[in-house]
């Protein structure tokens with residue numbers, strides 16, 4: 001007998017509030033029981049809820065929380081393959097495997113995310129050029145399907161279901177175990193080089209120089225800068241350092257209350273951006289940092305999403321193919337700077353190749369990500385950014401998205417027909433459902 | 447010296463899992479005893495993988511006292527020369543309303559929470575007297591401090607177990623073995639999940655840390671989180687003629 005708890009859920013951007021009945025299985029058989037107990041209502045897996053928009057929401061229906069299914073079931077140091085339950089987090093992976101010299105093959109910018117969420121969003125990290133996305137390293141997963149059965153899926157056993165589940169945003173079923181390869185030669189410390197970048201052209205040149213040689217790279221852009229400073233920011237590159245002593249875990253800080261909406265405005269964000277940029281001397285600098293600080297700079301401040309106040313915020317992330325990146329990024333940044341929506345810490349990265357999933361976000365190109373507080377014309381701005389992304393042949397990341405249109409979605413994801421064919425085969429009754437799927441018109445949503 | 451061993455009874459519980467992880471992280475080997483062996487095998491694998499400790503699952507049903515001696519012997523064999531410690535987590539808590547609707551549930555609650563616990567602890571006692579080391583940590587509950595309208599069948603089993611532990615503590619004190627009674631307030635586990643919101647909900651990791659700390663220090667009774675100590679002290683002071691009217 002499954003206990004369903006009335007639960008209010010939001011995405012990480014907190015821009016919409018949903019009411020759901022949530023189960024929280026602690027054992028594998030309780031997971032089966034929970035899904036079996038949803039005969040006439042839809043259900044969705046939810047990991048750490050770090051998707052920004054509506055991917056991990058299922059308003060008015062059911063959600064199964066995977067956080068207590070968090071066991072690491074095996075690890076083979078020879079092959080680097082670990083088998084994990086879905087609720088294992090990147091923090092768990094770092095804590096367990098970094099001392100042994102292994103790192104997750106791809107890591108999102110928060111260690112709170114789970115491996116279930118990493119499969120479902122085919123997440124990419126700051127090493128995408130070198131190592132690809134999470135799905136590239138998945139050997140197999142056990143998938144709980146709509147008919148209540150569980151199947152072990154490999155690229156050989158069912159190539160289409162495999163590809164539909166990697167990056168499939170939980171719509172094919174619930175990943176209850178996943179085997180993936182960790183990467184060797186990792187250490188707890190990295191040498192980080194930071195360099196000021198004057199403008200967008202400078203960025204593209206710098207990325208072109210480093211993307212094939214360095215292990216980690218990420219750029220921070222001042223999204224309020226315009227004119228000749230358009231695209232100014234800081235480029236960070238990093239390599240592992242020899243030191244193997246584990247750093248002390250950082251002391252977490254919290255945002256105790258929702259900040260009022262006036263706290264974030266053009267002025268405060270401009271000041272912040274300026275300070276952020278000037279931390280790095282004009283000549284650049286080099287320093288040692290812990291690996292986890294490199295990967296998860298925002299995690300030191302828990303609940304940082306409350307900074308955006310009660311109305312919440314949107315995250316926009318798109319990728320543009322290399323050949324259109326220069327013109328496309330310019331158009332995106334000009335549009336953003338022109339509206340003056342206060343977005344701080346825009347992130348620019350390169351991605352190396354297309355992912356294995358039908359709906360995998362990555363493609364070879366440049367990806368730009370920024371936050372916008374809701375209200376004040378943010379919806380219109382995001383619609384314009386969608387149009388620009390489309391115009392330049394790019395796509396928007398579903399794990400971050402809240403507003404993408406159905407037409408835009410269809411145009412950006414060319415493998416969608418194959419994805420839908422798999423859904424039709426494995427879940428014809430649309431038992432696995434999310435607010436994102438409804439918004440994008442998947443699974444026959446009206 | 448070989449690593450200490452923790453024998454955990456009712457090891458599928460979220461509190462028990464957290465104790466197992468904290469103990470293994472601290473360098474102990476762990477035996478996970480309970481009824482859902484498939485689940486326990488997964489937890490044992492987790493402990494081996496994360497912490498590189500020895501960990502194994504063990505079949506154990508508190509209701510089947512005829513199996514207790516053999517289970518304890520297996521634990522003794524697993525530990526060998528190492529010091530064995532015992533953590534007792536198992537218990538069940540049907541709601542008072544469910545029990546009122548179906549009094550047949552009463553036997554099961556008493557059998558697991560009280561009879562089962564006493565049966566296994568009493569069989570373990572000679573082993574600890576022989577060992578003259580290690581600690582026993584047992585989860586009762588703040589609900590055992592006073593019978594309440596909302597939860598008195600469950601509460602009375604925990605209260606009775608608390609009285610048994612007082613005696614056992616005196617007995618094992620003579621062999622230098624501490625017996626720790628842990629009285630958690632509401633803990634965020636499968637037992638409490640989805641019930642009405644409860645005050646001061648603790649995370650399993652918090653309870654686990656308190657349990658292991660108390661085992662090291664040999665504390666007799668601990669309330670977790672700590673504020674339950676003053677709260678229960680006051681609640682115990684309320685005269686029955688007033689308490690019976692309260693809706694708690």
Ligand SMILES: Cc1cc2nc3c(=O)[nH]c(=O)nc-3n(C[C@H](O)[C@H](O)[C@H](O)COP(=O)(O)OP(=O)(O)OC[C@H]3O[C@@H](n4cnc5c(N)ncnc54)[C@H](O)[C@@H]3O)c2cc1C
Pocket residue numbers: 012044045046047048049050051052055056066086107108109110112113114115116117118120121122123124125126168169170171173174175176298399400434
């Ligand atoms: C600060 C921050 C930085 C981020 N940086 C990056 C980044 O650099 N790169 C990147 O790629 N992403 C990034 N993200 C996005 C994040 O990695 C993804 O949204 C990821 O899916 C979150 O994992 P989660 O466990 O929180 O999943 P949730 O948000 O809970 O769920 C996300 C999706 O996964 C599905 N899902 C979860 N568990 C399962 C399961 N067991 N089986 C099937 N489906 C499941 C859900 O249904 C949902 O569709 C970032 C997010 C934040 C908050």
Ligand SMILES: NC(=O)c1ccc[n+]([C@@H]2O[C@H](COP(=O)([O-])OP(=O)(O)OC[C@H]3O[C@@H](n4cnc5c(N)ncnc54)[C@H](OP(=O)(O)O)[C@@H]3O)[C@@H](O)[C@H]2O)c1
Pocket residue numbers: 455456457458459460461462480481482506507508509535536537538539558562585586587588629630631632633634635636637638
């Ligand atoms: N959660 C709270 O709010 C709270 C508060 C105070 C005290 N406690 C006490 O803390 C302990 C742990 O509970 P929990 O919160 O972690 O809940 P839980 O997940 O329900 O754990 C109880 C465990 O007891 C086991 N168990 C029940 N009957 C058993 C039997 N006959 N033989 C062997 N094992 C048996 C169960 O395993 P199987 O069902 O698989 O057999 C289960 O793993 C309990 O004693 C509880 O009374 C809990």
